[in-house]
Amino acid sequence: MSIYVIGDIQGCYKPLRRLLDSVDFQPDRGDELWCVGDLINRGPRSLDTLRFLRDLGDAATVVLGNHDLHFLSLYYDCIPATMKSRHTLDKLLKAPDCDELAEWLRQKPLVHYDSLKTEAGIRNYLMVHAGVPPVWDLKKTLELAAEVELALSGPDFREFLINMYGNEPGKWKDSLEGYDRLRLITNYLTRMRFCKKGGKLDFTIKEGLNKAPKGFEPWFIFEKLTPETHILFGHWAALEGITGHPYVHALDTGCVWGRELTMMRLEDHKLFSV
Template sequence: MATYAIGDIQGCFDSFQRLLTACNFDPLADRLWLVGDLVNRGPRSLDTLRFVRDLGAAVTTVLGNHDLYLLMAAAGFGRRSKGDTLDEILAAPDREELLDWLRHRPLCHHQGEFCMVHAGLLPQWTVPQARALAAEVEGALISPAYLDFMANMWGSEPASWDDTLAGWPRLRVIVNAMTRMRFCSADGVMEFKTKGELSAAPPGLMPWFEVPGRRSADDVLVTGHWSALGLKVEAKLLALDSGCLWGRHLTAVRLEDRTVFQVDCSTGEAQV
C-alpha cells in the first residue's frame, strides 16, 4: 500500500485524473491525502467533489479556505467572489449530500510522523495541541447550530493565538492559521495580505515554517495553499501547492519514499 499526498486541486479535475494515472493509484490498495482546496476557480469543482467523496475510506482530505468558502456561500454568508466557480455545485441535485460530506472533513490530520493541514500551524502549537484545536472547529462545523459558526467564521481578527480566547474569536484564529496563513511574526502574529514568494515577506515577518522555535518542527508538515512558494520537499516540510490552477503543475508525493509525481495543468484549466 502506498500513500500519495496531493496539492491543491481547486476543480482541476482533468489534471487530478492524469496525476492519479501517473501514480498508478489503486483505490483498493492505496491511500490519498489531499491538502484541501478541492474546489473553486477551476472548471470542474462538482466532478472533483463527487469523485473524492466516492473514494470513501481510500481518501483523507483536510479543509482548505476555498472549501470553507463554498460552505459559507451555500449557507448564504459572505460575499461571492467574481471569479468563483461554485454555481454548478450549488445547483446540483446532490448538493446537500456533498456539502454535508464536506462539513465532516477534518481541519487537521495527524498520523505517525505526518501532520497534514492546508496552510500551516502557529509557532506556539505542538501537533497534538493543533489536532485538539482543530477538533473544536470540526465540532462547530457538524453541530446542529453550524450556521451560527458560518456567520461568524470569516475575518482576520484576532490575528494571533491566546490560550484565553473563547467563542467565535478562538475558532476564527484556528481556522485562519490552518487555512489562510503564510507569513507571521516570530511570536505568531499572522498577516493575510501578502501572497507572493518568500522574498515578498513584509518587514518583521517570515514564513510560518521558518519561525525559530516552532513547536511542531519535529513533525513532518504536509501542506498546500501557497502556490507562489511552489513545491518544497524537505525533511520536515512537504509543501505541495505547485500552482496547477495558475498553469503550472499538480503534484503528488508518495509519503513512504518521498517520490514526486507531477503533471502539467490540463488545457483549459488554468486561470492565466
C-alpha cells in the same frame, strides 16, 4: 499499496485523474489519496472533483482548505453579501446532489495526523491546508483543530460559518473565547502564510519568500513540530513546492494557475506531477 498526498486540486479534475493514472492508483489494492484541502473553486470541474473524492470512500483522506469552507458558506447561505460573487462554483451549487456533497465535506477535519511505517522507519505526519503557528505544539494543534471541527459538524454550524470571516484577532491567546477563538484557529490552519515568532499574522502578502513583510517570516521558519513530525501542506502556490525545510513539504504547485498538480508518495517521498 501506497499513500499519496496531493496538493491543491481546486476543481482541476482532468489533471487529477491523469496524475493518479500516471502512478496506477488502485484503491482496491489499498492505495490511499490524502488531500491537503482546496479541493474546489477556481478550476473548471469542482463538481466532478468532489464526486470523485467522495466516491473513493475510505481511500480518500481530506482536510479542509479556505476555498472548501467558502463553498460551505455559500451553500448554506452564511456568507457576507459582498463575497457571494467571488467563486466559480455555480455548477456545483446547482447540482442535484449538492446537499449530499456539502454534508460530506462539512464532516471533514482541518488537520489529519498519522504515524506510518515507511522504508526509513516509523514517520509521523501532520496534514494541514495552510500551516501550524509557532505558538502551538502538536497536542495543542490537534485539540484546537477539533474545536473548529466540532463547531462545523454540529447543529449550530451555520453560526460558525457566519462568524468565520475576518482577519481579527491576529494573534493567539489562550484566553480567546467564542467565535474570535474559532476564527483565529481557522485562519491559522487554512489561510496563514507569514507570521511572527509570537504567532501574529499578516494576510497582505501572498507572494513568495522574498516578499515577507517587515518583521515577518514564513510560518515554517518558526514551527515547533519537526523533526518529530513531518508537515504536509498546500495553500501557498507561490512557493512552487520549495520550503528549504526537510520536514515541511509544500504541495501546492499552482495547477489552477496553469502550472503543475503535484503529489508525494509517503513511503519514499517521491514526487509526481502533471
